[in-house]
Amino acid sequence: MVCIASLRSFIVRTGQLRRSSSSGRKSQIGCFRWDLDAKLRVNLPQKNYLRFSTIGTLMAASGTTLDTGAVSNTFPEKDCDEESEVGYASGGWKSEDARLSCGYSSFRGKRASMEDFFDIRNSTIDGQTVNLFGIFDGHGGSRAAEFLKEHLFENLLKHPEFLTDTKKAICETYKKTDTDFLDSESNTFRDDGSTASTAVLVGKRLYVANVGDSRTVISKAGKAIPLSDDHKPNRSDERKRIEDAGGVVMWAGTWRVGGVLAMSRAFGNRLLKQYVVAEPEIQEEEVGEDLDLLVLASDGLWDVVPNDDAISLARTEEESEAAARKLTETAFSRGSADNITCIVVRFHHYG
Template identity: 65%
Template sequence: MVCNGYLRSVIVGAARVGILTRRKVQISHTQRSLHACVHVNCTWNCGFRRSLKMMVDSSGAAAKRRMIVDILPEKEDERGYVSGGWKSEDGKLSCGYSSFRGKRATMEDFFDIKTSTIDGQAVCMFGIFDGETYKQTDVDFLESERDTFRDDGSTASTAVLVGNHLYVANVGDSRTVLSKAGKAIPLSEDHKPNRSDERKRIENAGGVVMWAGTWRVGGVLAMSRAFGNRMLKQFVVAEPDIQDQEIDEEFDLLVLASDGLWDVVPNEDAIALAQTEEKPAAAAQKLAETAFARGSADNITCIVVRFCHGGDAGPVDRQPD
């Protein structure tokens, strides 16, 4: 049984790669934070410990770093979509991504995909970040803006696949949905202020939830958990919800996306749309295009992961170098 405490710190560390890169925090500071984040007092499978540590600790030895593959984005097409794809060497896994600024003046979404094989075990990390990511990250995020007048925030949904075990962590309203025989199964629940448990937590801390176009913390923030958001930090925590799921032959797709998709595309529609495309990259782009066509006013970023249990993940747009 995986130790929840260590798993929590691992996914936190994985998420930090995306957020701290996006926020352009100094590399040396990021390395120290990541290194500290993954050193916790919990004893369990050492191979798993090493593999995930190497994925999130950028201060590792060069030999270790060479074992990590970063799936880097393609160039934008003429419409502004950034998309691409990747397939594992054994053909059991393929993924695609698509990211689009949409109607926003700036692009604040960010995604990250990493894969590694450690001691014969495949380890993959997929992340969607909306802002600029879990407790220690929140501290660093706030520290980076301590002497500024900014009060930025971010959400994140990250999935770490270790062999056939999938671990998902979520803060905010980015979301991860799994397909089981074509049926949509949410692996995260949006942190909205009007959720009964979230409202109770906020009010117990002395905060208020009020309607201002939508339910908001203090009438300001439309989500109840996030990184940053310094002025509301007493009520808006960065503690992630974590779920784990064993992946068997009934599971075929995984969709991670920012709220630019989920605001206008329900879970069931997202899975149904992704199922219509053979290539995960084409599926991710179809999701982004559909969200934009349905009137999404936000940045839109999607990752689609396809599980092919027979070992043939089909064609893919691009292999990593």
């Protein structure tokens, strides 16, 4: 989401954006060839037109234990032209049985700094295959979003009731991770926050949890169905919850909690914590033959690309990575002024 923040480290999910070396070393995974170089030079001031090399590695938990440090899958390295590097990354992954594939695309866009993070993990727990996908959109700084990328799924996989009561595990893990983050920042002057929109696939059960205004949408028989509802302060139930807690919702360019924050739920945001909670709303869905696509994205996409458009665009691409790239490119071309990050998951049903 758009907010004023100082220029900080540029990090994308599992890779850190680094200035391109003068040696002309080819960057690793992450640069995709959109031919946007000319567009970016037109839309961005020269001082903000920075070239970066990116490293992208899929951190995946594997095995029957909950050792989330184990890496079972890494995305292959890709070469790209140094001249095309403008602070974005992309990649893709397919399951061993070819029934699931995903692609990600993350782009700094017109913002001076990158505050979007994402996480993609797969694991086998007690013989059960688990896949986890998450989008974390920071505001007021990148630290909260980075903390979620590093700890949210790790904490969830360790929850003792993860397999037996997944909804309870997700809810408790969201709250615990929020508390952990606030504790870790207690001696700092920072007060940043982050959204979280996550999809957890346990066998054929899909659990989508959301805090903030990132969003998850599925394609069911070709129809776009949102599995999360943006947490905006002017939502009637959210306004009532905030006012019952003693807070106020004010108009300041848009509806804001206390005239400050343009979302009603978030991780972090210590000064507004009484009103801005990290309790997720969770929806559960059976993965049947008619569920073919899943799109998670930060509001840099949803601000300019409606749900129906996102699903229609993603369905035109056979490869999940290409679909994620197309969505990111479309959001940028439609004028998104924010960081743009999305994950596209495709379900392949084979009789």
